[in-house]
Amino acid sequence: MIGVTGPYLYIGSLRAEKIAEEFGTPVYVYDAELVEENYLRLRRSFRYGNLEVMYACKANNSVEILKHLRDLGAGLDAVSPWEVALGVRVGFRREKILFTGTSVTVEEMKFVRGELGVLVNVDSIPQLRRYGKTFPETEVSVRINPGIGAGHHEYAVTGGVTKFGIYINQLDKVEEVLREYRLRLVGLHAHIGSGILRPEPFVETAERLLKVAQLFRDLEFVDIGGGFGIPYRPGERPLDLDYLGSRLSSLFEEFSSKYGSVKLRVEPGRFIVGSAGVLLVRVVDIKEVEVGGTRKVFVGVDSGMNHLIRPALYGAYHEVVAVSKADRPRVLTADVVGNVCESGDVLAVNAQLPELEEGDVLAIMNAGAYGYSMSSNYNMRPRPPEVVVRGASAKLTRRREVLEDLLRVFVEL
Ligand code: LLP
DSSP states (O other): OOOTTEEEEEETTEEHHHHHHOOOOOOOEEEEEHHHHHHHHHHHOOOOOSSOOOOTTSSOOOOHHHHHHHHHHHHHEEEEHHHHHHHHHTTTOOEEEEEEEEOOOOOOHOOOOIOOEEEEEOHHHHHHHHHHSSHHHHHHHHEEEOOOOOSGGGGGBOSSSSSSOOOOGGHHHHHHHHHHTEEEEEEEOOOEEEEEEESSSHHHHHHHHHHHTTOOSSEEEEEEEOOOOOSTTTTTTOOOHHHHHHHHHHHHHHHHHHHOOOEEOOOOOOHHHHGGEEEEEEEEEEEEETTTOOOOOOOESSOOOOOOOHHHHOOOOOOEEETTTTTTTOEEEEEESSSSSSSEEEEEEEEEEOOOTTTOOOESSSSSSSSGGGGOOOGGGOOOEEEEETTTEEEEOOOOHHHHHHHTOOSOO
16 A cells, blocks of 8 residues: 555555655655555456466566566566566566567577577567577567557557557568468567557457457467556546456457467556555755746755656656655645756656655655666666565665666776
């Protein structure tokens, strides 16, 4: 549970302020029980039993969370060779991992397929050829671009006219290359985008994929990708999961009764972890200026776009909560800005906040997905630590970087 009671924000049964004191700021904090709840919520919305939830670890690769999801029975969607390696190291069974890369080299496929024994989901016809030449007479999966895309921002749209997938009008080429190298197509895949709050694009994707699936006999799974959105803004309507789960279940039931059972795979990242994480930051500087006769306030914190790039990159909205003043009237309109030397370094624009003072802790909400995993060392700043909460216990699971971590990679210093 992450929520406000009285003046306090709680994560599990711990006050956020206490966690900030114990582990320092900035710090990413995740609620393991909420991760589990989100996972189970998604599973429950599907009536279709032959379902596998492949967690997209690009959203959050905290090993603690990966282990938890592994224990719940999840598979893993990995988009780079090292995500695959991490999954194997964490103990995901090889057959429960799918490697969906883009601009993939032969060396990468040799590592993933040859060394780690994980199925490759191919993104282009030339890649399929390279795969066939390197691993003839083996199993393979292909990513189809179904010709539709959706997402919370144009950068998060990965279907339609984008670099992703084998276009649906290239299917004869797929068949040709499969024949040439005697490859067995075991999976069809699509991922049309991220942060989608309407069910229709998913239903349409499934319809188009299942149509393609009729052309191939040996299919073990049809993977409709991830992209299930979550509400970030107050009052934003959540995705109607029950409706979506029911529509997709019907489509797969119908297909299976005609052509034999096929596994339905989904690859959620954000839906599982987004709401289960916050970034705790401390107010270090409050700048008040007058612009054209009106007051403008910049609340400077000890973090920034290097730790959470979504607001800077996509103009994404993240709710900000003053963790021990949550019940005070929100009388202040301010930009919450970081310590990085760029004007785009914002965590929130025109946030509604209570009156603040230096030392206050703020929670940047819904930061569990694409927060830490997109962080960087820009400006020579360390990445924050990660803490996982279960009820009343808080555990450090990734430590804060220290200066030596950043200096270590220089060949000469
Ligand atoms: N499967 C594949 C092949 C993907 O590329 C992605 C995300 C997912 C699954 C999971 O999507 P999700 O369920 O998390 O929406 N950085 C952006 C999101 C980019 C997502 C990229 N691919 C953001 O912060 O909004």
